Amino acid sequence: MAVDDAMSGYYERSDEQGRLGTDQVELLRTRALLAAWLPSAPAEVLDVGGGAGVYALWLAGLGYTVDLVDAMPKHIAQALDASRRAASPLRTAQVGDARALVAADASVDVVLLLGPLYHLTESVDRRRALEEAWRVLRHGGVVVAAAIGRWASTADGLMLGYLGEEPFPAIVAADVATGVHRNPDAHPGWFTTAYFHTPHELAAEVAAAGFEVDGPVAVEGPWPVHANLLGGAAKQETALAAIRRLERDPSVLGGSPHLLVAGRKRI
Ligand SMILES: C[S@@+](CC[C@H](N)C(=O)[O-])C[C@H]1O[C@@H](n2cnc3c(N)ncnc32)[C@H](O)[C@@H]1O
Numbered sequence: 001m002a003v004d005d006a007m008s009g010y011y012e013r014s015d016e017q018g019r020l021g022t023d024q025v026e027l028l029r030t031r032a033l034l035a036a037w038l039p040s041a042p043a044e045v046l047d048v049g050g051g052a053g054v055y056a057l058w059l060a061g062l063g064y065t066v067d068l069v070d071a072m073p074k075h076i077a078q079a080l081d082a083s084r085r086a087a088s089p090l091r092t093a094q095v096g097d098a099r100a101l102v103a104a105d106a107s108v109d110v111v112l113l114l115g116p117l118y119h120l121t122e123s124v125d126r127r128r129a130l131e132e133a134w135r136v137l138r139h140g141g142v143v144v145a146a147a148i149g150r151w152a153s154t155a156d157g158l159m160l161g162y163l164g165e166e167p168f169p170a171i172v173a174a175d176v177a178t179g180v181h182r183n184p185d186a187h188p189g190w191f192t193t194a195y196f197h198t199p200h201e202l203a204a205e206v207a208a209a210g211f212e213v214d215g216p217v218a219v220e221g222p223w224p225v226h227a228n229l230l231g232g233a234a235k236q237e238t239a240l241a242a243i244r245r246l247e248r249d250p251s252v253l254g255g256s257p258h259l260l261v262a263g264r265k266r267i
Helices: 005-013 025-037 054-061 073-085 123-136 152-160 168-178 199-208 233-246
Strands: 044-048 065-070 092-095 108-113 137-149 194-197 212-218 258-264
Touching (some): 005 073, 025 054, 025 137, 025 233, 044 054, 044 123, 073 092, 108 123, 123 137, 137 199, 194 199, 199 212
Parallel strands (some): 044 065, 065 092, 108 137
Antiparallel strands (some): 212 258
């Protein structure tokens, strides 16, 4: 199955492996939410769109058996390289597509979709990815799905000054109106082809695939710049507690750059 050319070009040029430093709010909060939603180790995890393995290798280190699938051969090579050096390696890492997984029916306890849903611009493709997650999960299993928030590019435009550069204002207007984000000139520094969900929409898509939904939950909260100014451990915990307090508040959660939903496969 073909993935978007602009997306492949973006990941060929960018450093996905180095994107999440250890103090990043996105990383710390995603780990905390996964820890709350996942069954205890040992359990089998399929990380779909797992990139260079940042969550997959962390989970392997916690005692989970982890298989990683990603559309980008570059990311699979990076994940395999990191896995070879890890004390707890991945079981497998292979190129594949979220819409057509090779895993057998009812073969894993957890599916992570932390990437594919926000790169699939057509709802039919996002539906297919969620149906594949359903198919490969055992009964009682959990999918955790990530979205980029509908107003993420508006926030970047305002905070980083991009709204002063053409054609960013038109890109943002289209994002807000349709959810479909494009970077037609492959402007370096701006994100690539994506779908930006409203919180309700993410939860509705996961529910429509048959899952019992928990969320949406805001990953970073609505003030990502301030949240990223974390200091030492005590300051960091204070900041994370402030984000946790608002994580499900419907009046602000849509302002978060990333949103997560967990879905349980009930019989
Ligand atoms: C921003 S990265 C996220 C990586 C990692 N899951 C994380 O959260 O840090 C998005 C990843 O999704 C992958 N991806 C996008 N569409 C996909 C698809 N249809 N099937 C599998 N992987 C896909 C990309 O190749 C990329 O590695």
